[in-house]
Structures are given as structure tokens and as C-alpha cells.
Amino acid sequence: MTGWRQWLLARFLAKRQPAASQCRLGNANIYILPTAFGYAFLALVMAIFLLGTNYQNNLVLLLAFFLISLFTTSMYFTHRNLAGLTLHRLALEPQVAGDDLRLDLQADGKGHWGLEFCYGQGPVRKSDVDGLKRLVLLAPPGVRGRHRPGRLTVACRFPLGLFRAWSYPDLDQELLLYPRPEPWQRGLGVDLDKGAVQGQHHGEDDWQGLKNYQPGDPLKRVAWKQLAQGRGMWSKEFARPEQDSRWLRLSEIKGATLEQRLARLAWLVLDSDQRQAQYGLDLGGVKINLGSGHGHCRRCLEALACYGEPA
Template sequence: MGFSAVNTGNNLLFLVVSGLLAFMSVTGYAGMRNIKGLAPEIVPPAEIFAESAAPFRLRIHNTRRHGASFLVRLECPGGQGVTFPLIGSGDSAEGSIPLTFPDRGHAAIDRLTVSSPFPVNFFTRYWTYATGCNFIVFPRLQAGVTIGDGDEAKRQGGASRHDRGLDGELERISTYSGREPLRMIHWKLSARSEELLVKEFGRQTAPPLVIDLDSLPGLGLEQRISRAAWLVRRWVGLRPVGLRCNGRIIPAETGRHHGRKLLAELALYGRD
């Protein structure tokens, strides 16, 4: 159209071209200002397992003192992202996306892209920010058989019978066999019966479970690591769990923090 205006000398075409150029300039400035002053952030979850979708939180903060941002999209590498219709000045917005990683070990999301088609959805303007988000992907979980040290029997599945002990809750009344201590005899019920009856309690503290990576069943190292990770995730909240691998032993402890320590050890096994 510009060449036509020059060649023909038509003033109307000159006006139309000038108006279009002015419109592009104004919308371009408004579009760039719309994404200026935005601070994106990505927050990984506490536990990320290979081949399983993990919910990552995407946050963006409008640092400008004046002026809202419209139709802002925050994306990770790969195209997954969240669109925020409106972010007021000084306000923040947050969304969640599921991300899946194929393998265990160190991983990172090194950049985030902020884009917007504002104001007329003709051009999409974007800005790329470095994030430095590093995290560890835990091994893929694969259910297996619980193998403990000592005289603990093998168990399979999610449920197991509580062992008999002296410090748990009262489970039942049974006949005295001669092996129980005298303080376990229920004297009131025994007085009404022709035989001695004893109280049976469950065990409140379970024995430690030390997972030997080399002795776990599996077709290869990766499958044994996946089964060890499942054992850690399954039992670390209920009993002390330790790990024996690569010639070293991590002592058995309980708690979520200790479980993540064991999972990180399995995730980085052979990857350092």
C-alpha cells in the first residue's frame, strides 16, 4: 500500500498508510509496556518423581507502581504455561502446571517466557527471563516386597499385621500360655473364668528397616532403585528406614525430611 501511495501520489493512500503505521507504533508501545516490570517465578514441589506429573507453581508479580497488565501468559520451555487475564499494579498472580520428567537425577528449568497479545491480538510480544531453578528428580516408584534386616519376615502389599508388643494399644484378650509376663494377666477376667487370661498389646514402635539396594529383586539397577524408592516412600513415615548402597550405610530414621534425603541418594546414585 505504501508503494501504491508513492507511485500514484494518492493523498488518501498516504493518510491510510500513515494511520496504519501510527496504529502499529502505539499498539507496539502499549504491548511492550504491558509486559514490562513483570517478575516471574517458578516453584517446584517438594517431591518430584520420574515419569509422574508433578505440580509446579508459576508466579508472576507486577512490580510497576502504576498500570495493570492484561492477558499475560507465563510459559516454561516446552510450551506449558498459565494465562493471567489481569495483574494489577503491585499485585501477584499464581497458577499451577503439571510437568513430567523422564529420568531421575539433577534437573533444571533455566528460563521462563512472559508473553502477551495485548492490546489487539495482532502481534504477540514476549520477554525471556533466566530463573536458575534447580531440583532433584527422584526415581520412578515401583511397588515391591519389603525386606528388612534381622528376623523380620517379608511383606508384600500396603497392609501388614502389627506385631505383638508391650507398649501399644490393647488388641485382644487371650489365654495365658506361660510365656507372657505376669503383669500382663487380666486378673478381673481371670477371676470370672476357669483359666488365666492375658492382655495382648500391639507394638507401638516398629523395628528399623534397612534397604539393601544390591539385594532387592529386579531386572536391573534402575528397577532396584525404583523399588527402593517405593519402600522409602511407603515406610519412612511409619518406621525408621535406612539405606545400604555403594558400600555405605545411611542410618535408619523416620520423618519426611529423612525420606527425602534417602530419595535424593537414590536419585543421584551413579549420576555424580
């Protein structure tokens, strides 16, 4: 489809089917046309009708009338198969730029058979909906940042394949795409603050004391001497110095393009999180203080994903 046709279609759909978190399909937003098989079937019916008229054969005319009634009845049931279907938006988790997008939605309805779902040029997911059903669809990859997958295409050819009914609901979905991590070792661009040791990390280097035994503690840590003395179950607790803190600065990351530098920073964030290190992120205008854990890692990746976008 050419650019101006896409623009006209987008304007038409924006008024006809505005974006919403929930969409119920009905007469106002379902479109229907014969398929290629349907047009061929109609041409065959017309030929049979002309043949019966030319030879004044009532049986041939009866066959033509039966087939045309079958054609119109098929149109009704194809439209009805799509009407009444309700689609609900579901929250989307952040994903990685460059991968096929995984988009979740929920369909609700009774007796909707042979439905086809797809986003843009993505693969078609065929499914029946008879009740509440969660669907996972794939869409073409997107670029880093906040991404809108656009309109969903829902279609069906049930029951005879003579007609295709379809709709273009927009569930107003948005997801965040992280930079694709690029492994990088040389010139890490990381400052290790040697004096940033702020506590102790539980490990197995130095014995620290005893703690109440918790189910799942390794048997090698059980204080057997105290148990033998009748003092109950205790576990030995060890400590070692916490890892050094590190600052990840965009200005110190080398790369041919900004996207490559952000991809390398994303890898460093994930690497630091895996090592359970204290780390901070400095993107110039955006700074995230030292921290650790899953929530801190997610905040850093979100900052990388949104870097350069208007607030």
C-alpha cells in the same frame, strides 16, 4: 532449532540474562518482532500506500498513514505491557521422575495483560498480572536426580496481536526428582532384625494404664469407672510390641536396570513408612540408620534420588 543454534542462543542468553532468583523485565531483556498477522498487516499498509501514491488519492494516503501509526503504536504498547514485570523464584518441593513437573513462581507488576508463560515444550499458561500473583506452571518430565527446568518463556501479543514481545528469564530453579516407585513383592531383599524391638507402640492389644483425657480420644477408651467415682476424665492406654525393624539394601534388590532397582527401593521405603516400621537404607556408599517418620522417609527418598550423582 538445531544443536549449534541452541548452543549460540544459550551462550547469548547466559551473558544477556544470567540466572538469578529474581528478574525484572526491561529494555535489556525484552525482544519484540511482528507476528504473522503483523507482517500481513504491514504488507496491506504498503499496498494501500502504493495505491494512494499511484492514483494521487489523499484519502487513501491518509488511511495508509493512519494504519502505519497504528502499527508503530501497537509496537510500543506491546513492549510496555511486558516491561516492568518482576518474577520471583519460589522453593520447589521434591517430585517424582516421569511426571509433568509442577513449578511455582511469583509475578509482580501492574497492568500486564494477556501474558503467556511456559517452560520449554510444556503447556502455555495464560494469565493477567495486576499486583502480586502466584503462578503454577507445568514443564516436561525429568529424570531422577537434581533437575533444573531451564529458562522460562514469558510473552505477550497485547493489545492488537501485531507484535509479539518475549523474554527468557532464568530463575535459577532446581528441584529433586525421586525415583518413580515400582510395586514389588517377590524377593523383597529385606532383612528383618528380630531382636530390634526397642520399645512399645501405642495400640489396642494390652492395657497399660491411664492417661489424661485429650479431646478427640475415642469414647470406647474413656475410663467410665473412674469418671463415675468423680476422679475426672481419663483415657485407657494400650500397648503392643513395636513392629520389627528392617534394612533395605540395594545389593539385595533384583531388577533389570539400576533405575528399576532404585524404583523398587523407593516403593519399599514408602511401604515401610506407611506401615510405621523402623527401617534403614543401605546403598553401599550411603547408609541411613534405622528410623521412622516423615523426615526419615524423606531422607531415604533423597538418598535414592541423588544416588550416583557427584557429591
